[in-house]
Amino acid sequence: MLNTEESIQFEYIEKLKEIVAGIEKRLNRKPTCQVTTFGCQMNARDSEKLLGVLKTIGFKETEADDADFVIYNTCTVRDNANQRVYGRLGALKPFKKNNPEMKIALCGCMTQEKSVIDKLRKSYNFVDLIFGTHNLFTFPELLYRMYTSDSQVCEIWNDTEVIAEQLPVDRKYFFKSGINIMFGCNNFCTYCIVPYVRGRERSRKPEEIIEEIERLADDGVVEIMLLGQNVNSYGKKLENPISFAELLRRVEQIDKIKRIRFMTSHPKDLSDELIEVMKNSKKICKHIHLPLQSGSSKILKAMNRCYDKETYIALANKIRREIPDISITTDIIVGFPGETLEDVKETIDVIEKVSFDNAFTFIYSKRTGTPAASMENQVDAATVKKHFDMVLTKVQETAKKQLGRFLGRTVVVLCEGTNEQDADLLDGRMSGNTIVHFPGDASMIGKFYNVKLTAFHGFYYDGEIVDKAGNDCG
Ligand code: 5AD
Numbered sequence: 001m002l003n004t005e006e007s008i009q010f011e012y013i014e015k016l017k018e019i020v021a022g023i024e025k026r027l028n029r030k031p032t033c034q035v036t037t038f039g040c041q042m043n044a045r046d047s048e049k050l051l052g053v054l055k056t057i058g059f060k061e062t063e064a065d066d067a068d069f070v071i072y073n074t075c076t077v078r079d080n081a082n083q084r085v086y087g088r089l090g091a092l093k094p095f096k097k098n099n100p101e102m103k104i105a106l107c108g109c110m111t112q113e114k115s116v117i118d119k120l121r122k123s124y125n126f127v128d129l130i131f132g133t134h135n136l137f138t139f140p141e142l143l144y145r146m147y148t149s150d151s152q153v154c155e156i157w158n159d160t161e162v163i164a165e166q167l168p169v170d171r172k173y174f175f176k177s178g179i180n181i182m183f184g185c186n187n188f189c190t191y192c193i194v195p196y197v198r199g200r201e202r203s204r205k206p207e208e209i210i211e212e213i214e215r216l217a218d219d220g221v222v223e224i225m226l227l228g229q230n231v232n233s234y235g236k237k238l239e240n241p242i243s244f245a246e247l248l249r250r251v252e253q254i255d256k257i258k259r260i261r262f263m264t265s266h267p268k269d270l271s272d273e274l275i276e277v278m279k280n281s282k283k284i285c286k287h288i289h290l291p292l293q294s295g296s297s298k299i300l301k302a303m304n305r306c307y308d309k310e311t312y313i314a315l316a317n318k319i320r321r322e323i324p325d326i327s328i329t330t331d332i333i334v335g336f337p338g339e340t341l342e343d344v345k346e347t348i349d350v351i352e353k354v355s356f357d358n359a360f361t362f363i364y365s366k367r368t369g370t371p372a373a374s375m376e377n378q379v380d381a382a383t384v385k386k387h388f389d390m391v392l393t394k395v396q397e398t399a400k401k402q403l404g405r406f407l408g409r410t411v412v413v414l415c416e417g418t419n420e421q422d423a424d425l426l427d428g429r430m431s432g433n434t435i436v437h438f439p440g441d442a443s444m445i446g447k448f449y450n451v452k453l454t455a456f457h458g459f460y461y462d463g464e465i466v467d468k469a470g471n472d473c474g
């Protein structure tokens, strides 16, 4: 059943269908839309919702920049993402001059920052619609206002209690989907802007989540990714509290779902119960993304991460011991205020000891309003670059060794799509998240195969199909 908010938005969707039909008449062709996503899996999921509404009201998706409706779903975790958005926006201006029907919209984390809104108002007044992360579900209403007004529509909320997850969604893949199990974050890591732009942590009720996954499963989805900034604290504040591990147990019961992934796990909250559930599950993938951020206990303290170097290593060892073959991936920030060569060596030591299957390494980016931005001991760019290269080299060296361990084995692979470089090859994904290329055709997309891994190329494999896989996700 739809809640009140969802019903209101469906009414706007009906009104928008008429507006878009009018545009189609004037243009004498179907109007086009382009949705560009910056940032994380949460934004990717939000973009599927934007596209769902746009297609429902009559737009055709395009990758072209001169679409009749262009929307950027932004990220502001690091400043370079903001700069890319400003660059892309600037490049749209000439298209808009040539096409009086063209509309430009901006949403996502960047728009939750006041300084961004000020800048957009001053220098990018050709943007027609701006909204934030908390009111994304009102997209139909905002679109309607944009199409019926002569001036820029800008609406940003500071928070919301509303959860409206039953509006149209256009999934990028028919066989897999993300699903939000919670929103926001309460951790306030001192470098991170997420708690300020995504708000306080809120969990969805387990019944709603299960219902949505069942609907997705009936619609052909076999792999589900449970999304939250810190899934390990899922459900703790619900009226009827439930652990993340228990939620996983319930998702596992859904017959048609064959693979379960989740993102992201904060090391401080990872429970033994979760390890136990993962260990005994046939469906939960053998992959855990466990952001380290730094290997130095001193820096971890300054980051407010609530664990130290030894605890992290012990946790990773425990996971590897209990769940053999699991892939552990991580995020690392280099150049946090006060970080010295000694601290970087501690990070490198953890990389050597844990041997991550993959690590995303980031240069620290100063985010206005976060505690770290006003720390006095900021590290100079040249030193950060030197340290970053050291960390990256170590990550590449260890990941290559670690990931290569599957060579010669036969593993279960979910076939995800045709390879972009070679149309005779397919891209599949192992349980541990590693990509495998193997010969096949498009009819195999969305199905599981047993694939023998015949060559290793540093971060992906080549393989050959042995046979179609049974029910086991590998
Ligand atoms: N600078 C650099 N990297 C950051 N991240 C979050 N905030 C910052 C920042 N200010 C990284 C963290 C996080 C990932 C999603 O982005 O590593 O895990």
Ligand code: SF4
Residues within 6 Å of the ligand: 185, 186, 187, 188, 189, 192, 193, 194, 195, 229, 230, 266
């Ligand atoms: Fe940011 Fe820390 Fe929350 Fe992750 S856990 S979103 S790094 S504040």
